[in-house]
Amino acid sequence: MAHTRSLAALAGAVSAAGGLAAAEVVSGVLGLGGSPVLAIGERVIAVTPGRVAEAAISAVGTADKPLLVTGTVLGALALGAVAGVLTLRSFTLGALLLAAMGGLAAWAGLQSADSGPADALPAGTAAVLAVGLLAWLHGVLTRPPSETVDASRRAFLVRAGLVGAGAVVLAAGGRLLGAGRRAVEEARRAVALPLRAVGPPAGVGVGVKGVARWQTPNDVFYRIDTALAIPEVTPADWRLRIHGLVEREIEIGYDELVGRGLVEAWITLCCVSNEVGGPLISNAHWSGVPIADLLAEAGVDPAADAVLQTSADGWTCGTPLPALTDGRAAMLAVGMNGEPLPVEHGFPVRMVVPGLFGFVSATKWLVDLEVTRFADFRAYWTERGWSAEGPVKTQSRIDAPRRGDRVKAGQVAVGGIAWAQHTGIDRVEIRVDDGEWMPARLASVPNVDTWRQWAVAWDAEPGDHTIACRATDSDGYTQTGKRADVVPDGATGWHTIDVTVE
């Protein structure tokens, strides 16, 4: 009996090891830069009182991190062993303990400021695999004694050995896969830039619950790119080449670039693939180096009308030259909301150009600028049927209430956002059913490059209603109600929602 218990403990421990190893591979493949072990370790650090942490660090010196990681792994193996022993009473109990460990690790993975839903995947995979392995090992352990005890023990030890060895190989592979990403994250943390966290200016909010926050935090800023594995570029490796139709080619490194001094601007970025009413738009406070100055230094040939950008992973897009030189806040951005660019958003350097869709202007992981002519190149999306130029289209969205909401009759706060970057929003109206257009109250904005919040106090009568909104920009153009698809140059139409008033 005691014998079976130690085998069961072994089964649980190697199952947990298999799960941990799989988690390393998943996070390595996804380029997450973390793993359940690191996430739990970070949580341990976060909840450790400063005095205790200091005492621990002075006791063990720089070995603190490796010790923490080792401790976390050993803790997981020990809990795995407990889960193994529990299976002798009921397999479900043991499986539940492993699942709970996975749940805790998934939660830990979601705690850091820049984590997204994907950060729960490694722990989820770990839990599923660990339970599967446990079932497999448990199967031989509890085989009916039709075979000799020795044979089933041997079968068990072979399986346990296989799982253990597999775990070691997987974990090593996963660590290797994730090494590049970790190096970039570390380089990002080490970046010393004169960035400051700036909150939204006064007056930009309409104060209606449900309307998108005016300033989008980095961890919820929409993300669009073609990169399966995110390019891993450290500031030390980064070089930008400016060439083509210029008098003098420029090659510049990161320190030299940021040494030129940073400008700051509020800019709303949006994606041409955003459907009417869609979420692919966000607003941040950017810091960077004006592109116009660099182009002026390079000396642009009057024959040029475009700048072709290339990213570290070979993505390309073309931007009209005037948008980069006409005085708007077009920049080589290095900071986003007071932090170095998040890796997903183009670290170390990306472009941001007010007034243009991202697919023709906002190259992330930027490494090359070629001054050229639209007639002479095709970029990534233009080769795939999208237009060569992409000024943003004046648009508006209803955020509150949401489609399908049931609201109480009486005063209902209808609110949302409207945008026409680099032109500005002058008016927003809503229309209920076939009624008259009603003007919305507009919040203020610091410039014409950002979205603008709006609100209407609607006197809602019971029944089913349809609400539409439309914006008018500062050029006097009112959004067309004619629906156009996102291909080739952005959707048009009024955002329209159905609600029920009770």
Ligand SMILES: Nc1nc2c(c(=O)[nH]1)N[C@H]1C(S)=C(S)[C@@H](COP(=O)(O)O)O[C@H]1N2
């Ligand atoms: N290197 C690279 N940069 C890119 C893209 C890309 O696929 N690769 N997509 C562009 C598109 S279509 C958009 S809308 C913006 C989105 O930027 P974000 O992910 O920071 O929101 O990045 C642009 N820059």
Ligand SMILES: [Mo]
């Ligand atoms: Mo986009």
